[in-house]
Amino acid sequence: MVSASGSESRKVTINDVAKSAGVSRQTVSRALNDKDEIDSDTKQRVLDAARALGYRPSRFARGLVRQDTMTIGLVIPDLLNPYFTEVAASALEAARTHGWHVVVYDTADRAEEELGTLQVISSQVDAVIGYFSCSDSELESFTRGMPVVLIGREGRSTRFTSIRIDGREGVHAAVTHLVAKGHTRIGMIDHQARAEPSIRHTWFTAAAAAHGIDGGMVVGADQTADGGGSALRELLTAHPDVTAVFTFNDIIAIGALREARRLGRSVPQDLAVIGFDGLQLGALMEPPLTSVALDTRQLGVLAIEQVARLLSDPRTLAVEDLVVHAELRPSGSA
Amino acid sequence: MVSASGSESRKVTINDVAKSAGVSRQTVSRALNDKDEIDSDTKQRVLDAARALGYRPSRFARGLVRQDTMTIGLVIPDLLNPYFTEVAASALEAARTHGWHVVVYDTADRAEEELGTLQVISSQVDAVIGYFSCSDSELESFTRGMPVVLIGREGRSTRFTSIRIDGREGVHAAVTHLVAKGHTRIGMIDHQARAEPSIRHTWFTAAAAAHGIDGGMVVGADQTADGGGSALRELLTAHPDVTAVFTFNDIIAIGALREARRLGRSVPQDLAVIGFDGLQLGALMEPPLTSVALDTRQLGVLAIEQVARLLSDPRTLAVEDLVVHAELRPSGSA
DNA sequence: TTGAAAGCGCTACCAT
């Protein structure tokens, strides 16, 4: 919150235009909003006056009287991570079809920013969608009475809708794929554990168990390419016999791919790599990244659709099929 | 513009809360805004009533009376293009330091969307920054009286500030670099010409001329990896003796890199590739992309700073040093 | 075709 204007000149209002054009406010309003009931000469005169004064209507005053502007707050941890970019892009597009505006907040993956954002956002938007690391109750305290849609949030919340990501089968297929290629020593690079292992890790260990192989070779990584690289080194140091890696996401996988190259391990011969997310980016890698792919477009679209539902009926919290399934998309890296 | 609420229930206002708590509006306002002059019991009662009713203050009413909310409209052609993502991310961050909100609009690189966006945006934000393909006069007709900062817009505009991108020296250095490596047949993949060749193309031909080599081998491409791939094929078909390529941007270069691989040309031995932008993404490629690199963070920051300047003095249009210089960042691909 | 009056929901400034 900062002064909106450091300029000395007061804001030009409709009254100033009216005075300048020698008409009443309402006539100005008519001219500006293209109403019929106005003489075209008058209209032109008003328009000229408005232009001359540099008049622009206050969105607040207008919003107050015509209640027809919807603004969604989209909160993401890191716009530079292509996964979030893809989700954001699809949400923007879906919002546009409704004529909704989207205010984007990048919390830089920091909890404090997240709370600050929530604080600020809550008084500026009509609904919130996105990713949050804070607790349900913190979230609720800021968003009370406003539609909230979380994306990919694990753990059943009774208070917010979440677009679920179901990768169980996809991850199982990934492990099956690796096993079929003869891999038995499969490691995982999970994300840097906040409190507990990710659900993707759970899926991985379940799949490993189902195949009777060791699912315990896990290291954590930052959600960056560099993080993936370091983690791969760490993993290979701890478990030199690992021949395949499943990663928390594609960015990490891409970092692992690069690190493997640096270590002189060729992919997929010496080391197979499978990511998660199915980013478009993966197709540009050498070799192209095999991934448990998500329809990221769908995530954004579902989130916006759910906001629409919540708006028309706030009790629509528990919609059943808000799930995006991830499935194995085999490519060059495994 | 769509109805903001499909719900049957009317919006809860401060009056409803006041009535329910048995106090006046002003007291409700005090409770909600954490003012001192209120009994703590009363305050609690009001807060409870507000909660019970699911009350949330109207941002319009509030904005009308406390004029302290700044919202910037950020217009970009394609959020999925990492170049724009990087700029957007830095603009978001810079805006946050001012406490400003940023509404993001992705025009999907379509002129019609752009005008529609301008139309809609102009009544919803206090300033506009971004990329526009429309004419100055179209832009002006929508943004009259509002700060506008363009990024990387070529052509001197007397009406808007533009953050200039100066890549002349960088491109010259790139060509020099290639020539030093023995290349004499250097092609360029420009962006799909809208009306005329890009300024980057101009820089390229100038640099080629300075080295006495042919700067005329140019093809156009979509600003996508696929576009870059097709364009490379086209270029090599027309000019089979080309041994090096300079591209309009990194995305195109990355597509070219991949296509070269598919064509069995190894980079940089058989074909040298130099991009433009210096995206983080380039470092993940194999080989890592050589690029005429831009400080994309700086672009967003400068744009926001200029908005601040414009706000405090609308006549600050002609600031001199709003330039970001691009410089050659040598890496593996050339 | 135009204008006067009312009111959108909220906060600021004065009373009390």
Next chain:
DNA sequence: ATGGTAGCGCTTTCAA
């Protein structure tokens, strides 16, 4: 500590 009144800038009745 609380309430009354005014007013933010605009659009929407309703009269003229």
